[in-house]
Structures are given as C-alpha cells and as structure tokens.
Amino acid sequence: MDFRSFQTRAAEALKRGSSVLLHAPTGIGKSVGSALGFTQALPKNPADTPRNPLLGTRLLHVLPMRALASSVAKDIAGLLEQQGFGEMYRPAIHHGQQQESEIFAERVGVTTIDQYLAGFAGAPLSFSSRSGHAVAGAVVASYSVFDEVHLLGPERGLPLLYAVLQQRRRWGLLSTVMTATLPKSVRDFLVEQVGLEPVELTYADIQARDGWREVTLSLEEIEEPAERVLEEFKAHGRVIAFVNTVEAAIELYRQLQAKLGPEDGELFLVHSNFAPSHRKALEERLLEVFGRGSTARAVCVLTQVGEAGINISAPVVLSELAPIDSLIQRAGRCARFDTQPEGRFVVYRPRRERSHTPYSEDLVKRTEVALHNRGDGFRLDWTAENELVDEVLDAYYAHFIRGETVSRKDAEIKKAKKGERGELPQPAPKTKSITIADALGLLDQTFHSRSADVLEGTLREINNVQVVVVSEPPRNAAGAEIVGAEGTENLSEFERYLDQQNRLKPYQRDTLESIPVSYGRFARRLEEQDLWELKLVKEEEHDKPLYVLQRAERVRSNRTYLLTQADAGYSPTVGLSFGEVDYVEPVHGLITPVVPRDGEQDQPPKHNFQSWREHCSRVYRAVDAMLKSKYLAWILHIAKQMQARGVLESAEQFAQTLESMIRLAALLHDVGKLSRGWQREIGWREGTGEEFWAKSKEGVEVGELPPHAFHALPVLRYLFRKLGVVDEQGKVDRLAELIALAAARHHSLGNPDGTLQWPPFELHAGVLEEIRQLLQDELGEDSEPIRALITPELFDHINDDSTYKLEKGKHTYVLDTPSPSEDYYPFYVLANRMIKVGDWEASGEREVELCR
Structure with missing residues (x-):
C-alpha cells in the first residue's frame, strides 16, 4: 500500500525514537499516520517479541469524546488488515459507555482522555478499582496517541496533556500529538518543551485534499434555519445541519419532520444522548446514506458528535456559529469525497439566548469577527484554516499552555461591516484554568486518593x-x-x-x-x-x-x-x-x-482447582513470559533515561536487580495462603498428605476466606533485606519496598492512606519445605541463597509486633506509595501489572495480556 509523505515521515520519526507532533487537516489520514509506525513494529505472531517493544507493544489512541471511537477503531483495523494482520489485533474500544477492554490488555485500545488520565494516575474510571495500578502499568507501557484532546477544553486539557507528555518524556516513552486545530504558538511550545518532532504536510500532501476539493465558507444571517435547510435540500438533495446543543438539534429536527415526508427522503437526528445499540444502528445507516458513492436524498441534523470521526459528506453543510476549531472540523463533512469536489459551508449565528452555549463566548465572538473580516465567501483550504486558527485561538490558548496573562479590553466588540476590518475582542476566559504544576499535582492527588473524583471535578464539563x-x-x-x-x-x-x-x-x-x-x-x-x-x-x-x-x-x-x-x-x-x-x-x-x-x-465458568505450588509456578511463568517478550526492554529503556539524568549509575545493573526482585515477588505473591487458618477455610485438611491448596476443589463449600495477599509485603521486605537490597542506611531499598508492595497489592490496594493490614501468619508443618521446593522448581541452583532464608525466623518477622504493629488482631504497616511524578512510578505499576495479570491468567487458565 502506498502511504502519503507525512504518514511515512511520522512512522520514521517514531522508529528513530522521537515522539511526534503531527499537524494535518481533517479527512487526510492522520489516524493512519499515527498508527503506521506501530503496525510496522508489531510481531507477525502475537506471542513473539515486537520488532520494537517501545513502539509495538501497545497502542492507546486517546480521543476528546466518545463519539469518535468507533470511526478511529475502524481506521486502525483497516490499516492492520492492509498490513497483513487480518483479525489478529482487533482494536478494543473503552470509554464510559462502551467497555470492551480488559485492563488495556489488548494490542490496540481506543479510549477517551478522561479514561486515560485516570488510568495513568492509578484510579481508572471504568475498570475495577482493584485493577487500578495494573491499568496504570498498561498506560505507561504504551505508545500513546493524543488526538485533538485539547478539544475537551484548553483551560484544563492543555495543562494536563502537557503534564502527561512531560512525564512520558522523562521516562523516554513514545507519544504522538495529532491536530488540525492547535495554533502555531502552542505547537511550537510543545516542540520546544516536550521534544516532539514536528511533521508538517508537503505540497503534495496538501494537494491530495485541496488539489481537487473546493469548499466555500460564508457567514450569513439566517432567520429560519429549518426553512433554509429545506431550501438547500430541494436544490441539492443532501444537506447536513450542525447545531450546538441537543435541545436545539431536537427542535430543528421536529420542525423538519413536520414538513418532510418519507417520500421526500430520509431525515436523521444524531447527538450523543442515544443508547449504544440505537446509536450504532443510526451511524451505520448514516454511513450508507451519506457515505462515499451514495446519491440518496437525505437531511441530517447533527451536534458536535459529527464534527469528526463520521465519514459522511454533503454538498451543503449549515452550521451554527461556534469556535473556529469546531467549524473547521464541521467543514470537513462538506465535499469530503472526490466524487463531489465542490461544496458550500454556511455559518450563521443562532437566534436564541446564550447562543454561544456550550462554548466560550470569547471564542465565538473572536471567530465571528475573523470570519467577517474575510468578507463574502472565501475558499476554506489548508492555508485559510491555519490562518484562522492562529488568528482566533493563539492569544486565548496562551493562557493555558504558557501561563501568560492577556489583558482584557473593556470596549465591546465593534460590529463588523462588509469590507471593514473588525478588531478581535481580547480573550478573557471565564472558566478557571489550571497551571502545569497544578496538573501534575492533580495526577499525584488522584493516585493517592485512589479516586478519579479529583480529575472528574477538573474535567467535569466534558x-x-x-x-x-x-x-x-x-x-x-x-x-x-x-x-x-x-x-x-x-x-x-x-x-x-x-x-x-x-x-x-x-x-x-x-x-x-x-x-x-x-x-x-x-x-x-x-x-x-x-x-x-x-x-x-x-x-x-x-x-x-x-x-x-x-x-x-x-x-x-x-x-x-x-x-x-x-x-x-x-x-x-x-x-x-x-x-x-x-x-x-x-x-x-x-x-x-x-x-x-x-x-x-x-453456562457457569469452569471450576479450576489448583495446588498452591502449581498456582505460584503458573504465575511465575506468566510473569517470565511478559518480562522476556517486552517488559524487560521497557524497564531497561526507562532506567537508561534515569542514568542519563544522573539518577542511576548503571541502568543495566539496575534492570537486572529489578528483574530478579519481580521474579521473586511473583513466586511468593500468595505466600499468605499457606497460613493454617487460610488453608483450613478453603477446605484443605491436615494429615491427609495432600499438597496445600490455592484454589478450592469442586463441590467443597467455602466460606469467607481470611486476607492473604498482604503477607507478601513483610515476607519480601525481609528477603530483600537479607539478600542485600538495601540503601545507604541499611534499610530496605525504596525500589525493593515498592516491588514488595506491588506483589502485596495483587488483589486489593489496602486503605486509601497506604495502610496494609494482615492477620498473624499461622506457621504449620510442611510450609517451609513447600516454599523451598517451589524456589527449587523454578529457580534451580539460583535459589540456594533464598532457600537458606526460608526458616521460622522469616515468619517470626511477619508476626513481629515491634515492626508491624498489632491492632485488633491484625498487623499494620504504612508505606509511602509512589505517585506519577516519582521516578520509580513506572517500575512499580509495571511490576503490579505483571503479577496481577499473571495471577488472573493462572487462576482462569486463559491469556489476559493479549499484547504479549
């Protein structure tokens, strides 16, 4: 397949290890451009190691709104098929209403910015809170594409985007920001501050769209929008009408419904407030009627959900006045296909109170003046789009990305007359913005509270x-x-x-x-x-x-x-x-x-009995496979970024030590299940000669089991200290504690304040030998130093009241957990993901981490 110049240049930049800022108009193939390098890095067999693990492990395509997800997923699926992968890597859509993903375990995920940010901060919105840090591990170990995410609102969206990009850059992770509507000053700022490599269109790229397409934009006074839609429909047979609010869209639809019969053509109403099954059927029919090659007579009333992502076209598109970036997206539905190269895009101010709603009044006014200044009807090509975006948005966006103060003029906007150039009103956003430091703080606060409420409050309007x-x-x-x-x-x-x-x-x-x-x-x-x-x-x-x-x-x-x-x-x-x-x-x-x-x-799920040693071996082997196939490459790469900043002396030695700790943590993650009380409750009986159980036997009635997962924390802390993984003061090294915590949290995160509690461990006959045998089975001769430490003293440490305070029958320990701004955060969430996923795979006898 032949690709356009900007698409191949974006792919080449990613393969060189550079993150990308892809600047291109609507309808030209930005989604393909951002995903091409990823598809070229994929392994031919899902079980194999990606050709470039940092690029080909997982793609998360992040959108500002849910409505775009299906179309983007379809574009990426088409590219994967063209690249010879067929159905091997089917994109999973995951947002608040459509939840196909399983903790972002798939090779390709299409999600929304709120889901991504909450997942990045360890407080996922649409996954179980128990899976929180495993989701963060997937977000870290991904190539992330941010697709016009500033459209969620620059006041909050731009600082949050910048904060995430800065952290990903610190860890050396690949990202692409793709946009048709960010002003040049913001693009330049991201290039300078986050190190994005700009990819702009060549003349040949531009001609691929503007060479045959001619769309004329006019700003008009329209008294009765329904009558104008009917007039254009009578003349052209196909009209799309964009309306800014759902209520206004329904009202226009009702007016048209009263005057159009089934014999005249189809009438559609599309907005965000439909049930998923109805929305899907509606969009499928819309693509048939307004898609490439169709000549059916029809009218479609749309809200913002049609601004991008729906591949439809009409010769005439009417739109209520909106900010320039939204208008450009809407104009992308006009004369979209080369079978109908000419079109008219008509913009009008709605005649109702608060006509700017739901947009910023400042931006709508600035857009109106800028369009007036262009005069009667002008060609809306890529050059005009860029000029309008810079003219309208530059000063406004400066508030939120650079922290600049732009003064407000008291004078009201001058009424622009034909042939007279009006002055754009100075921007004065009413929505409170947040600083970039605030954005980083929000991510940290979200992590520690384990609740997305903090982010929800910030992103509430979207x-x-x-x-x-x-x-x-x-x-x-x-x-x-x-x-x-x-x-x-x-x-x-x-x-x-x-x-x-x-x-x-x-x-x-x-x-x-x-x-x-x-x-x-x-x-x-x-x-x-x-x-x-x-x-x-x-x-x-x-x-x-x-x-x-x-x-x-x-x-x-x-x-x-x-x-x-x-x-x-x-x-x-x-x-x-x-x-x-x-x-x-x-x-x-x-x-x-x-x-x-x-x-x-x-049919009920299949019952799956496992002995303790069998289960722990399965988890270890699953983690081993994840480490070898990709995550070791991620660990070493992130460690090298830390070495370059002077945080580490040797990235290779650090990665080897971390790998060893993760393997031991995987082996002993369920050590708490060996306690006599836990074994008794699950149905195992002493004196029978049976191996210890990890999963119950079919037909055995099991009551509420005592907590077991947090026992891994004191066991691993003890072993790491005895094995010499300590800091300058002889205390367990910070990273070692975090890996112990990652294993202990494979079921639950504990209390929000970081407190972990576990009942005293009841040591009984056979436990020490069981652990030693597991270590021998999986580690062979390398297990000798660890096996020597599996003694009663280890379990005395678990039950030591002076180290782990005993309150109400439970030992307590508080550990300062990492947060997204900490250097060790990616290692902690990756370890937690591997152990949690390994545990799920071993328990359910199925592969969860599909991107392995």
Whole structure:
C-alpha cells in the first residue's frame, strides 16, 4: 500500500525514537499516520517479541469524546488488515459507555482522555478499582496517541496533556500529538518543551485534499434555519445541519419532520444522548446514506458528535456559529469525497439566548469577527484554516499552555461591516484554568486518593453521567438498597426486575443500556431534584455483584441515575429528551433499551482447582513470559533515561536487580495462603498428605476466606533485606519496598492512606519445605541463597509486633506509595501489572495480556 509523505515521515520519526507532533487537516489520514509506525513494529505472531517493544507493544489512541471511537477503531483495523494482520489485533474500544477492554490488555485500545488520565494516575474510571495500578502499568507501557484532546477544553486539557507528555518524556516513552486545530504558538511550545518532532504536510500532501476539493465558507444571517435547510435540500438533495446543543438539534429536527415526508427522503437526528445499540444502528445507516458513492436524498441534523470521526459528506453543510476549531472540523463533512469536489459551508449565528452555549463566548465572538473580516465567501483550504486558527485561538490558548496573562479590553466588540476590518475582542476566559504544576499535582492527588473524583471535578464539563429512563418512580420510599430482599410485591415493575436480575448469576443477566448525558446539561436541569442512583456493587456478604438502587446525595460524573417519564423521555429516533418524545412501550418498566442475555452465556465458568505450588509456578511463568517478550526492554529503556539524568549509575545493573526482585515477588505473591487458618477455610485438611491448596476443589463449600495477599509485603521486605537490597542506611531499598508492595497489592490496594493490614501468619508443618521446593522448581541452583532464608525466623518477622504493629488482631504497616511524578512510578505499576495479570491468567487458565 502506498502511504502519503507525512504518514511515512511520522512512522520514521517514531522508529528513530522521537515522539511526534503531527499537524494535518481533517479527512487526510492522520489516524493512519499515527498508527503506521506501530503496525510496522508489531510481531507477525502475537506471542513473539515486537520488532520494537517501545513502539509495538501497545497502542492507546486517546480521543476528546466518545463519539469518535468507533470511526478511529475502524481506521486502525483497516490499516492492520492492509498490513497483513487480518483479525489478529482487533482494536478494543473503552470509554464510559462502551467497555470492551480488559485492563488495556489488548494490542490496540481506543479510549477517551478522561479514561486515560485516570488510568495513568492509578484510579481508572471504568475498570475495577482493584485493577487500578495494573491499568496504570498498561498506560505507561504504551505508545500513546493524543488526538485533538485539547478539544475537551484548553483551560484544563492543555495543562494536563502537557503534564502527561512531560512525564512520558522523562521516562523516554513514545507519544504522538495529532491536530488540525492547535495554533502555531502552542505547537511550537510543545516542540520546544516536550521534544516532539514536528511533521508538517508537503505540497503534495496538501494537494491530495485541496488539489481537487473546493469548499466555500460564508457567514450569513439566517432567520429560519429549518426553512433554509429545506431550501438547500430541494436544490441539492443532501444537506447536513450542525447545531450546538441537543435541545436545539431536537427542535430543528421536529420542525423538519413536520414538513418532510418519507417520500421526500430520509431525515436523521444524531447527538450523543442515544443508547449504544440505537446509536450504532443510526451511524451505520448514516454511513450508507451519506457515505462515499451514495446519491440518496437525505437531511441530517447533527451536534458536535459529527464534527469528526463520521465519514459522511454533503454538498451543503449549515452550521451554527461556534469556535473556529469546531467549524473547521464541521467543514470537513462538506465535499469530503472526490466524487463531489465542490461544496458550500454556511455559518450563521443562532437566534436564541446564550447562543454561544456550550462554548466560550470569547471564542465565538473572536471567530465571528475573523470570519467577517474575510468578507463574502472565501475558499476554506489548508492555508485559510491555519490562518484562522492562529488568528482566533493563539492569544486565548496562551493562557493555558504558557501561563501568560492577556489583558482584557473593556470596549465591546465593534460590529463588523462588509469590507471593514473588525478588531478581535481580547480573550478573557471565564472558566478557571489550571497551571502545569497544578496538573501534575492533580495526577499525584488522584493516585493517592485512589479516586478519579479529583480529575472528574477538573474535567467535569466534558464528563458524562449515565441515565436510565423508567415508566414510574421507585416505590421504595426509604431509599433502602435492593439486594434481592423479600416482599417485592409493593415495588415498581423496574424494582421487581432488578430483584429478578440480582437472583441470577452475572453471566445470566440482561444488559441495561444507559444514555450518556453531559454532566453540565444534566446538573443544570436536575441537580436540585431528588434522584435515584443505580449501581452494581460487590459486597463481602454476597458472592456476586448486585444491583443497588439508592438515593443520590449529589450529582457525580460517571454515575448512573434513574429518571422517570415525568423528567425525560426516550425514543430510538429522538434519543433522550427533556421535552416531547415519541411513545415507547416499556419493557420491564424501562423506556431505555434492555439487551436480553445471550443464551450461550448461561453456562457457569469452569471450576479450576489448583495446588498452591502449581498456582505460584503458573504465575511465575506468566510473569517470565511478559518480562522476556517486552517488559524487560521497557524497564531497561526507562532506567537508561534515569542514568542519563544522573539518577542511576548503571541502568543495566539496575534492570537486572529489578528483574530478579519481580521474579521473586511473583513466586511468593500468595505466600499468605499457606497460613493454617487460610488453608483450613478453603477446605484443605491436615494429615491427609495432600499438597496445600490455592484454589478450592469442586463441590467443597467455602466460606469467607481470611486476607492473604498482604503477607507478601513483610515476607519480601525481609528477603530483600537479607539478600542485600538495601540503601545507604541499611534499610530496605525504596525500589525493593515498592516491588514488595506491588506483589502485596495483587488483589486489593489496602486503605486509601497506604495502610496494609494482615492477620498473624499461622506457621504449620510442611510450609517451609513447600516454599523451598517451589524456589527449587523454578529457580534451580539460583535459589540456594533464598532457600537458606526460608526458616521460622522469616515468619517470626511477619508476626513481629515491634515492626508491624498489632491492632485488633491484625498487623499494620504504612508505606509511602509512589505517585506519577516519582521516578520509580513506572517500575512499580509495571511490576503490579505483571503479577496481577499473571495471577488472573493462572487462576482462569486463559491469556489476559493479549499484547504479549
């Protein structure tokens, strides 16, 4: 396959070890350009080592909004197929509504910036909190592409992007920032401060789009948008109309619906507030009707979800006035295909109060003046796009990336007249920005709190809540949790349905589809109302996650709330609306969709008994495979960056020591299971001659097992100290403590303040020999120094009250855990990922780390 110059130059820069800033217009192939080097580094066989581990281990393509994920995943899948990989490396989409990924274990992940940032900081939004630091390990060990992520809001997005890029640069990790709409000053700043290698388009690259395409932009006064859409539709047969808010889009759709019949052509409404199954069907039909080669007569009303990622085109595109970067993205849907090279892009100011919403009023005003200054109708090519972006956005973005203060003029914007050049109003953002230092602090704070609430508060306006619409309100007036209790006859139909679902095994349950709604839109309308929150929780007294319905104290991002038909409605054609909607027959008391379970999933998971030594050996071998295939290369590379900064004397020696510690941690991660109390509870019986158990036997009823994972911390600290992994004061080295912590946290992270607690270890006959035999089996002669340390003294150390304070029957230890700004952070999260994934693979007898 022939690639464009900018695509091959981006790939070559990555292969040289340079991170890239790829500057190119919409619709020209930036996604392919950012992924090409990755596909060239992939192994032909998934089990083999990548040709370049730092580039070919894992690709995370990061987006500003969910709506773009499917299209980007499709583009990358197409490239992989063209490169001869077929279905071998299928991209996984992961965001708040579509969660295909398993802790970013796939070779290719397409995600959103909020998911990426929270994962980077060890507090993932859409994965179990127990997997948090393993997700951070995947984010660190990835080639990361940041695709127009500043569109989430430059006030917060740019400093956070810069903070992440700076940390990745410190560790020598490859990244690409791709953009069509960052002003030159910001691009130059990222090149200078983060060391990105700029990749610009050649004349031939530009001609690949602008050589045949001619789109004229005009700024007009439009009194009745619906009438203008109908006029253009009558003349051209295909029109796309962009509207800034969901409410306004629904209103325009209703006006057009009243005047267009089925015989005239198809009418579409697309916004973000649709259920996943309906949204997918809608976009598939939209691609058929507005895609390449189609001549069908149709009108489509779109919000921001259509600005990028949907490969559709029309000869006429109308758009409400918006910031210039959004307008350029929208114009990319005009005359997009060479089968129809000419098009008109018409921009108008909507006639409603707060017409700039949801955008910055400053940016909308600056855009309007800049367009007025261009005069009546001008060609919107790559040169004009860049000039407009720099003119409108440069001074505004300077606030957030350079920390500059731009003064505000009190004079109101002069009304620009034809042929008269207006002065752009000075930017004065109302949204509070954060400094780059603040951004680093946010990531650290998120890590230590183990909650994405800190980031959610910062990114709130781009985060969503999820909504489920029911036919009647819950009748459980006390707001008590529903956990399958008796007496369901007085509950609503939906409450009875939840009760029925709670009685099923998780693999037997239906899927309740929820509707994403922007936090701002939802909170403005409903924050003062009494709301019900729907959660799926795992509690200790139950053997499975249960649906819980309870009163919500406040509106929080990424939570699911219940609305009744008195509050909102839903239909497959209009989506979620707080106004008039088409009638939908409830199913199980739900207006929003329910996807029935697949009958093939009714079989329970296979029971998997394992002896303790067998299980630990499997974990060790899984970790060994991960180290050899890729992670040793990552460890050594990051260590070399530290050596270059003077933090380490020898990267090679450091990497060898770290490798040895990780291997020992993997072997002994489950040492706590050998305690007599734990063995007794799982069903093992003394005096039978059986090996110690790690997994229960089929048919053996097991109660609540005592904690076991945190015993690994004192065991490994003791062994590392005796083996000489100590600092200048003779204490266990900081890195050694972190590797011990990574192993101890393979199930749970412990208390938010860093406190780990474990019951006293009950040493009994056979335990010492069991551990020694495991070490001999896997390490051979190299195990001799360690085997000599497996004595009763080791277990005296675990139970030592002076080192590990005993409170309420549990030993306690507080360890200062690392955070994203610390040099050792990548080693800690990589070790935690390998041991956690190895444990999952050994327990489930299946491969989890697909990018191995």
